[in-house]
Structure formats: structure tokens, C-alpha cells
Amino acid sequence: MSKQLNYSKIGLLVGLECHQQLATRTKLFCSCKPRLFKGEPKVTFLRRLRPTQSELGQVDPAAYFEFKKGVRILYEADNETSCLVEMDEEPPHPLNPEALEVALTVALMMNAKPVDEIHVMRKTVIDGSNTTGFQRTCVVALNGSIEVEGKAVPIEHISLEEDAARKTGAEGFEIRYRIDRLGIPLIEVTTGPVIQSPREAQRVALAIGRILRATKKVRRGIGTIRQDLNISIRDGALIEIKGVQELELISKVVEYEAKRQLGLLEIRDELKKRGVTEDEIRGEFHNATELFKKTKCRVLRKAINQGKRVLAVKLPKFSGLLGREIAPGMRLGREMADRARFWGRVGGIFHTDELPAYGVTEGEVDRLKRLLKAGPEDAVVFVADTLENAADALRAVVERAKEALRGVPEETRAANPDGTTRYMRPRPGAARMYPETDIPPIQITEEYLQELASRLPELPEEAVKRLMVEYDLNEKLAKQLVDSEYLGLFEDTVRKAQRVSPTVVAATLTETLKALRRDGVDVEEVSDEQILEVFRLVDSGRTTKEAIPEIITWLAEHKDGTVEEAVKELGLTVISGDELRSLVDRVVYENEAVVKERGEGAFGFLMGVIMKRYRGRLDAKVVSELLKERLKSLYRG
Ligand SMILES: [Zn+2]
Numbered sequence: 001m002s003k004q005l006n007y008s009k010i011g012l013l014v015g016l017e018c019h020q021q022l023a024t025r026t027k028l029f030c031s032c033k034p035r036l037f038k039g040e041p042k043v044t045f046l047r048r049l050r051p052t053q054s055e056l057g058q059v060d061p062a063a064y065f066e067f068k069k070g071v072r073i074l075y076e077a078d079n080e081t082s083c084l085v086e087m088d089e090e091p092p093h094p095l096n097p098e099a100l101e102v103a104l105t106v107a108l109m110m111n112a113k114p115v116d117e118i119h120v121m122r123k124t125v126i127d128g129s130n131t132t133g134f135q136r137t138c139v140v141a142l143n144g145s146i147e148v149e150g151k152a153v154p155i156e157h158i159s160l161e162e163d164a165a166r167k168t169g170a171e172g173f174e175i176r177y178r179i180d181r182l183g184i185p186l187i188e189v190t191t192g193p194v195i196q197s198p199r200e201a202q203r204v205a206l207a208i209g210r211i212l213r214a215t216k217k218v219r220r221g222i223g224t225i226r227q228d229l230n231i232s233i234r235d236g237a238l239i240e241i242k243g244v245q246e247l248e249l250i251s252k253v254v255e256y257e258a259k260r261q262l263g264l265l266e267i268r269d270e271l272k273k274r275g276v277t278e279d280e281i282r283g284e285f286h287n288a289t290e291l292f293k294k295t296k297c298r299v300l301r302k303a304i305n306q307g308k309r310v311l312a313v314k315l316p317k318f319s320g321l322l323g324r325e326i327a328p329g330m331r332l333g334r335e336m337a338d339r340a341r342f343w344g345r346v347g348g349i350f351h352t353d354e355l356p357a358y359g360v361t362e363g364e365v366d367r368l369k370r371l372l373k374a375g376p377e378d379a380v381v382f383v384a385d386t387l388e389n390a391a392d393a394l395r396a397v398v399e400r401a402k403e404a405l406r407g408v409p410e411e412t413r414a415a416n417p418d419g420t421t422r423y424m425r426p427r428p429g430a431a432r433m434y435p436e437t438d439i440p441p442i443q444i445t446e447e448y449l450q451e452l453a454s455r456l457p458e459l460p461e462e463a464v465k466r467l468m469v470e471y472d473l474n475e476k477l478a479k480q481l482v483d484s485e486y487l488g489l490f491e492d493t494v495r496k497a498q499r500v501s502p503t504v505v506a507a508t509l510t511e512t513l514k515a516l517r518r519d520g521v522d523v524e525e526v527s528d529e530q531i532l533e534v535f536r537l538v539d540s541g542r543t544t545k546e547a548i549p550e551i552i553t554w555l556a557e558h559k560d561g562t563v564e565e566a567v568k569e570l571g572l573t574v575i576s577g578d579e580l581r582s583l584v585d586r587v588v589y590e591n592e593a594v595v596k597e598r599g600e601g602a603f604g605f606l607m608g609v610i611m612k613r614y615r616g617r618l619d620a621k622v623v624s625e626l627l628k629e630r631l632k633s634l635y636r637g
Pocket residue numbers: 027030031032081082083084085086183
């Protein structure tokens with residue numbers, strides 16, 4: 001068990017930045033559909049990163065660094081999901097009014113004050129994820145508030161922005177991005193930094209998500225909602241963590257980050273106690289290539305055979321601190337490795353806290369320490385790469401070591417799927433916004449706002465109550481449905497497939513789809529129309545509700561397949577009439593002994609045999625009637 005932290009004592013403060021993709025008919029600044037494509041790209045084009053000057057003439061330091069690295073970007077596209085606007089070959093079209101309406105609706109639901117005029121701005125982007133070198137964004141409303149478990153959580157602003165291209169690969173100095181995602185409308189909701197525990201962070205995110213989904217205009221599936229977290233503790237630093245994709249992960253990320261910062265503060269104190277000064281960390285690099293010439297470590301030997309060098313640096317009095325676990329899976333050594341990878345393009349680092357290991361022997365460690373004049377209290381870090389990369393990597397390691405003396409360095413980190421985080425980049429500098437001159441400002445009139453206010457979607461709590469009354473759903477299912485993105489489809493389905501019980505529809509759209517997703521089925525590939533069609537077939541008695549998971553799985557795997565084809569291919573058409581009668585007869589005959597022994601009491605057993613063998617193809621009620629009849633006639637006979 002990990003120790004429980006007293007979060008108010010350590011002064012934990014968290015702010016959320018929630019990004020949700022919208023399911024509008026078109027993208028934010030062109031008429032492409034907000035969809036992603038699979039398979040091979042039809043078009044690719046290369047760009048070089050260049051630093052973008054802001055209006056003030058300042059170069060973003062992080063952008064400049066990327067530029068210095070000489071990164072090339074390969075963009076992938078297809079003509080269904082992107083056009084000349086995404087390629088930056090054509091100016092943006094006017095702001096999508098449908099997306100603006102959703103954002104304003106959310107703003108009103110969060111009691112925020114819409115701005116009088118929408119001004120689209122350009123935000124410098126440093127990593128090539130936008131073909132233009134900037135992201136278009138606009139503030140829609142300010143100063144809102146939502147209530148979460150009795151506490152008013154301030155909503156600082158609600159913005160509308162274009163999503164960035166998605167990374168599909170990276171090799172050396174070339175990064176690949178797919179521009180299908182570029183331009184998908186994103187609504188951004190930012191809370192004030194008032195959240196005081198991991199659990200509360202999760203609650204607030206859930207509450208925001210519910211309001212967004214209430215508009216019924218949100219995209220669904222993994223990656224369509226992304227949370228950025230701003231986390232600080234007293235004496236720590238404000239750390240921005242990007243890209244938490246799963247709600248369940250939020251509390252873990254907050255907990256681990258609080259622990260990480262505490263752990264780094266403990267390391268700082270320990271270094272002070274050991275009397276380490278910044279001047280002492282001199283960063284003299286030693287060439288240790290010769291020493292590892294005959295090593296059994298495969299990574300090192302391979303590098304040396306390729307003519308690369310092993311460079312090493314001593315970190316005075318750091319022994320034991322690089323390998324110490326500060327939060328689950330997180331160590332100072334790992335932070336140094338992240339920095340080395342980022343600034344030095346190396347695969348990783350070795351350090352003496354984790355050696356001997358990986359084929360590096362105790363003898364080699366001893367000789368290395370002698371070479372660097374390192375005592376038992378010192379740590380040694382080394383790396384094998386080209387001279388330039390290895391030197392860049394060790395410079396980053398030395399810088400990180402110096403920061404350890406000061407405590408928690410400010411940086412932007414990225415969330416891993418297990419709740420840990422990794423170094424992403426330095427905190428971007430200020431002055432990154434300037435006006436988008438291609439798009440005229442849009443007036444928001446009082447009349448328009450009043451009209452929107454008169455038709456706001458029902459609040460999530462109201463929806464839960466209504467579903468329980470109107471469709472006789474239990475509370476758990478009603479809540480799940482409201483928390484899913486399927487409420488709209490649910491209501492559509494129960495209206496159009498009236499003989500299917502609403503409980504079955506709701507359970508399918510929540511529990512069944514969730515289970516399929518967990519099994520790796522790409523349920524986002526199945527359209528609303530197809531899901532509705534599946535229920536229509538159940539409604540008309542041509543297939544059964546037990547067959548639904550199999551049909552949806554088939555549809556997810558056959559992009560152009562129809563529901564009819566799925567049922568046919570899977571052999572899931574319902575068995576009825578004479579066929580069903582002879583099937584029942586056959587099972588009774590096969591189990592003659594049981595029937596003779598138990599008479600009509602064999603009903604349950606036989607029912608089980610039949611339903612198990614023909615799962616998904618039988619209507620249980622009809623089978624039960626037929627079987628009862630048959631047993632009765634046999635018994636009498
Ligand atoms: Zn487009």
C-alpha cells in the first residue's frame with residue numbers, strides 16, 4: 001500500500017483544462033467532415049519547422065529549439081478528411097456557427113459571461129502539429145461557475161479552438177503527422193486552480209464532461225476528450241501535464257504528481273544536507289569508450305561497433321538519489337533520461353545507481369568510477385551515441401542535476417497510460433498569441449443569447465430522473481447513459497424500435513459497448529445508423545438481442561459491411577417455424593435418457609442445452625413454449 005498523503009497539508013492545488021472534440025457537421029474553419037481516416041494516406045507533403053515570430057517580434061524559445069534541431073515534418077492526408085485549408089494552401093473559411101452555438105450553450109450552462117465579440121487568435125505551436133505553425137483559438141465566455149459536491153468551482157474561460165494534427169510516427173529528425181484531426185472543433189473549459197485532492201479533480205472533470213455531453217454534440221471514443229492538468233504543491237512548481245485521455249486516470253495522475261514533487265523536494269533537502277553546491281556539479285565529460293570495448297552489455301557494444309562514443313559525467317554526492325523511487329515508476333534517474341532523450345536524441349542513459357545490470361559488470365563500474373575519480377557517495381551517468389548527441393544528452397543531465405538542488409523544475413509533462421508522466425518540453429514562453437487576420441470578428445447579440453438560453457439542454461441530473469420515469473431504467477443504468485455519449489442515440493432507438501425494451505437498449509449502448517471496447521473492438525467504427533439498424537432487426541424478430549455484440553463486432557471489422565450482411569455472414573438469423581420445431585425435437589431425442597428419468601422436470605435442462613447451442617439465434621420465449629408442448633405430449637404418450 002502506498003502511503004496516503006495529506007493533500008491540504010502539502011498545499012495541493014489543481015486546475016483542469018478540458019478539451020472535447022465536437023461532433024459538428026463540418027470542421028471549425030472548412031467544410032471537411034470531423035472524422036479520422038484509417039489505412040494508407042493518399043497524399044503526403046514535407047515541411048520544415050521554422051520559428052514563428054509573434055507580433056512583438058519575440059521568438060518562442062521552445063520553437064527556436066525545435067528549429068535548431070532541424071526537424072522535418074511529413075504530413076499525411078486524404079481528401080475526404082482534409083482540404084487545402086488544413087494544408088495551409090487556402091485561407092480559413094468563416095468560423096463554423098454550429099460549433100460556436102455549442103460553445104455558447106455550454107457557456108450558458110456553466111453560468112459564464114459570453115464575450116460581446118469573438119476574436120479568433122493565433123497561438124504559436126512549436127511541434128509541427130499545425131501546418132501553419134499556429135493554432136486558431138477564440139475565447140467564447142469568461143467567469144463561469146459550476147457546483148461540484150456543494151463547492152463552487154470557477155470556470156475561468158470557455159474557448160473554441162481547432163484540434164491539431166495527430167502524430168503517427170517519428171524517426172530521427174523526421175516526425176509524421178496526420179492532418180485529418182487538424183481543424184476538428186475543440187471546446188476548451190478551464191477551471192480555476194481550486195481543486196484540492198485527486199478525487200476532487202476527477203469529480204470536477206466528470207461534472208464538466210456531463211455538461212458537455214448534455215449538448216449531444218460531442219464526438220466519442222478514446223482521444224475525443226483530453227484533460228490537461230495544472231498541478232502544484234507548496235514549495236514545488238506549477239507543472240502542466242498534457243493529454244490525460246481517460247477520466248479514471250485523473251486522480252492517479254494528480255496523486256503521482258503530488259508524490260513526485262514531494263519526492264523531488266526530499267531529494268533537494270538531502271542534497272543540501274550532503275552539502276552539494278551548483279559549482280561542484282562541473283559537468284566534465286570523460287570518454288569511457290575504451291573501458292567498454294569488451295563489454296558484455298549489448299547496447300554499449302553495438303554502439304561502440306558503430307563507431308559511437310561512451311561519454312560519462314560525475315554527479316558529486318548524488319549516489320542513491322537517481323535510483324530512489326519518488327512516485328510509482330518515477331525516479332530522478334528517469335527524469336534525467338527523459339531530458340537526455342529530448343535534448344540529445346539518445347535512446348537512454350546508464351547510471352551507477354542501477355548498475356551492475358544490463359550486462360555491465362561490477363568491474364566495469366569500478367573502473368569507470370576510478371576514471372572519473374568518483375567516490376562511493378558520487379553517481380556516474382553515461383551514454384553511448386555520436387559525440388554530438390552524447391554531449392547534448394549529458395549537458396541536459398547536468399542541467400537536470402543542478403535543478404535538483406533547487407527543487408521541482410517548471411516544465412510541461414505528458415501523461416502516460418499508467419498514470420505516470422514524462423518530460424515533454426520546457427514551459428513555453430509568454431507572448432504566444434496574436435490576431436488571426438483572415439477571420440473577421442463575430443458579434444454575439446443579446447437576442448441570440450436569449451434565444452439560446454430559452455432552449456438549453458436539460459441538466460444531467462434532470463436527464464437521469466427523466467430516464468428513470470419515462471423508460472423505467474434503474475438509476476445505475478440511467479446514470480451510465482447520461483455519462484456516455486449515447487443518450488441521443490438511445491432516445492432515437494427506443495422511439496424507432498419500440499418492441500425492444502429500453503433497458504436492453506440502454507445496457508447495450510453502455511455496458512455492452514464498453515465491454516467490446518475493452519476487448520479491443522473498435523466500436524467507434526460502427527455508425528449510429530448501423531446501431532439503430534441492429535435494433536430494428538431485433539425489433540422485427542429477425543435476430544435476437546443476444547446476437548447484438550457479435551453483430552457490432554462484425555461491423556467494426558467490416559468497414560463497408562451492412563447490418564443485413566453481418567446477420568447473414570454470422571448465421572445469426574433467427575431460427576423459427578418448422579426448422580425450430582425439428583431442432584427442439586432433435587435435442588429432446590438426443591437427451592432421451594434425461595427425459596425418461598425426469599419427465600416434464602427435464603425442461604430446465606433441455607432449455608439450457610438448446611439456448612447454449614444456438615445462442616443468439618433463438619427467441620427464448622418461443623423455444624420455451626415449443627419445448628413445454630413437446631414434453632407434455634411425450635409425457636402423456
Ligand atoms: Zn478542410
